[in-house]
Amino acid sequence: MSNMNETIKILKNKIDTADAIIVGGASGMSAAAGFKFYYQRDEVFEKIAGSLENKYGFHNFFDALYNRYTTRGEHWAILIRAMKYIHDCYTGEPYIDLAELLEGKNYYIATTNQDAQFYHTFPDDKITRIQGDWRYWQCDNTCHDEIYYNKEQVFYLYDQIIDDALPNHLIPRCKHCGSEMSPWVRSRNFLEGAFYQKEMNRYKNFLRKHSNKQTLFLELGVGMMTPMFIKEPFMNMVYQWPKAFYATINPQHAIIPHEIRNKSLAIDDDIAITLKYLLGKSTDNMNLIDKNNVFNPSRIY
Numbered sequence: 516m517s518n519m520n521e522t523i524k525i526l527k528n529k530i531d532t533a534d535a536i537i538v539g540g541a542s543g544m545s546a547a548a549g550f551k552f553y554y555q556r557d558e559v560f561e562k563i564a565g566s567l568e569n570k571y572g573f574h575n576f577f578d579a580l581y582n583r584y585t586t587r588g589e590h591w592a593i594l595i596r597a598m599k600y601i602h603d604c605y606t607g608e609p610y611i612d613l614a615e616l617l618e619g620k621n622y623y624i625a626t627t628n629q630d631a632q633f634y635h636t637f638p639d640d641k642i643t644r645i646q647g648d649w650r651y652w653q654c655d656n657t658c659h660d661e662i663y664y665n666k667e668q669v670f671y672l673y674d675q676i677i678d679d680a681l682p683n684h685l686i687p688r689c690k691h692c693g694s695e696m697s698p699w700v701r702s703r704n705f706l707e708g709a710f711y712q713k714e715m716n717r718y719k720n721f722l723r724k725h726s727n728k729q730t731l732f733l734e735l736g737v738g739m740m741t742p743m744f745i746k747e748p749f750m751n752m753v754y755q756w757p758k759a760f761y762a763t764i765n766p767q768h769a770i771i772p773h774e775i776r777n778k779s780l781a782i783d784d785d786i787a788i789t790l791k792y793l794l795g796k797s798t799d800n801m802n803l804i805d806k807n808n809v810f811n812p813s814r815i816y
């Protein structure tokens with residue numbers, strides 16, 4: 516525990532003294548906030564799946580999403596319910612704490628999360644979403660370069676679901692080519708058009724501007740499934756930039772490569788609890804992570 520205190524102190528000092536902080540937020544962050552229905556059976560998943568869980572035998576949202584036997588209407592019922600949940604669910608506590616920690620600092624956030632939680636506590640122009648956002652639709656056929664904020668339609672369609680299926684005539688379709696719409700999230704057809712490029716450029720500009728400054732790369736909960744979006748670029752930049760420092764808070768993958776050992780630190784503890792430590796807040800009412808039943812973000816991100 517004393518080592519832990521020392522590490523927390525070092526990280527707090529890095530946060531307070533950095534010229535710029537680049538946050539890489541991934542699935543471990545939302546897992547720490549309690550959002551687990553993507554990968555695990557919980558009451559949120561039960562509501563999304565309804566009777567389809569037993570009918571098809573899937574037990575988490577991702578398995579439901581990729582099930583080949585659901586009808587189009589059932590598939591859309593699952594999508595609409597998940598989107599509605601993402602639109603109107605609560606703000607996860609780690610996001611509130613992270614915002615408090617970064618208040619008044621010069622920071623930028625790159626995230627692979629698609630659940631829009633960072634948008635609850637940070638301004639839009641300080642975030643780049645690398646894997647899309649469930650609150651938007653695109654043409655599944657990518658016939659045109661536009662994404663659509665879907666809240667109003669999602670709430671309307673949610674009330675039209677009958678027997679765990681959206682009636683066929685209500686399935687959202689592209690006004691140009693008539694093919695189905697799809698969520699704007701990483702997939703075979705993921706639209707990386709003007710909107711996506713604008714956000715990526717904003718992120719790259721922030722990086723470029725600070726490459727010679729004292730920068731802190733703060734990695735929060737990136738798994739080993741897609742390290743190429745956050746983890747590996749962070750490590751490469753820390754290796755190449757003279758005054759950069761890398762910190763990872765990650766209960767499962769707090770790994771530091773040999774090459775940047777002297778300019779890194781790793782905390783393999785629960786992200787929610789570590790953020791409380793950094794803020795000097797009490798953790799008395801928090802559930803400590805159950806190491807035997809730990810959520811495994813490496814499946815997707």
Ligand SMILES: [Zn+2]
Binds near residue numbers: 690
């Ligand atoms: Zn189209």
